Amino acid sequence: MYAIKNAKLYTGTGEVFENGSFVVEDGKFSKVNNLAQVDCEIIDLKGQFVTPGLIDVHTHLGVFEDGVGQDGHDFNEMTSAVTPHVRAIDGINPNDTAFNDARKGGVTTVQIMPGSANVIGGEMLVVKTYGNIVDQMAIRNVSGLKAATGENPKRVYGSKGKMPMTRMGVAATLRKKLVEGQNYLKKVAEGKGERDLELEIIGKVLNREIPLRVHAHRSEDIATVLRIKKEFNLNLTIEHCTEGHLIADYIAEHEVAVSIGPTMSSRSKLELANMGWHTLPILENAGVPVSITTDHPVVPIDHLMTSAIYAVKEGFSETQALKAITINAAKHLGVDKQVGSIEDGKDADFVVWDGDPFDLRSEVVATYINGEIVFE
DSSP states (O other), X not given: OXXXXXXXXXXXXXXXXXXXXXXXXXXXXXXXXXXXXXXXXXXXXXXXXXXXXEEEEEEOTTTXXXXXXXXXXXXXXXXXXXXXXXXGGGXXXXXXXXXXXXXXXXXXXXXXXXXXXXXXXXXXXXXXXXXXXXXXXXXXXXXXXXXXXXXXXXXXXHTTTOSOOSHHHHXXXXXXXXXXXXXXXXXXXXXXXXXXXXXXXXXXXXXXXXXXXXXXXXXXXXXXHHHHHHHHTOOEEEEEOTTGGGGHHHHHTTOOEEEEOOTXXXXXXXXGTTOOTTHHHHHHHHTOOEEEOOTTTTSOGGGHHHHHHHHHHTXXXXXXXXXXXXXXXXXXXXXXXXXXXXXXXXXXXXXXXXXXXXXXXXXXXXXEETTEEEEO
């Protein structure tokens, strides 16, 4: 048990306290900005800045390893356009150097998912960025099923003369598997179904036990995703949402959360031609919950805060930007009761900065996960 005092405290909920304080006990926050007499070690930060641990909602840490080349690419099972039964957890190397980079950059929680080569890519999970056994790092497993629209599955399979070759084919492939899942659930309910790993996870999506998280850049692909959401009554998030600003009001009608990014990357393909930071404030102003992602390793994970800074330079407020990598991100992942803000009862994941976190010159002094220092 220890207490932090005299920090400029960003809670992640929009509140900022000039002389903020809190107690850490059993790995949890307590007495946030209400520090009375406590019998424990007191750490006086003397005006340094504190934020919640940062959260990246869309990464490939550990399944697309840094510094090892093709041998570390365990994120796309490109033997079939539909692989719902593969699990990111089985491909994660927790010793990937990017986990240490994450901690250096103040990132304490990430979602790790398969890539976007397949129409359905597999299961994903949410982990803390410290540990050497993924099962023990996980805080939500399974956190969603990856799907993808657009150029990636078209390119991978269309170039082989296989379906899908077109956007029509991508949508049809996804619908077909969802219908197979509906039929499977009926058989199971009748006591006739044998266990099927592919359709079992599809059934969880159809029953709204987990969300379908769909890679979609262009506005027509986003509209297709929303069409399918309505057809099958899915809990769904849109990942990347690059042209979301073109149809922001329409997206807002469908009650979906979106991740935006990796906006610091180049416009490397047709789908990214309209990419820009303006997407964030336009969607936010339309009432769409937004998070910022690096899509590591497309943008290195330690530049999550850098991405938020660039968003502010282009019209996002500091409050909105911090929420997009803390509490909004936690809500996107369904873990906001545990992480995402400095509030009583939540995990004591926080970052100490030597200056304003929105100043690119500021550095992380220390990163804490569950109240323990994991970087200093």
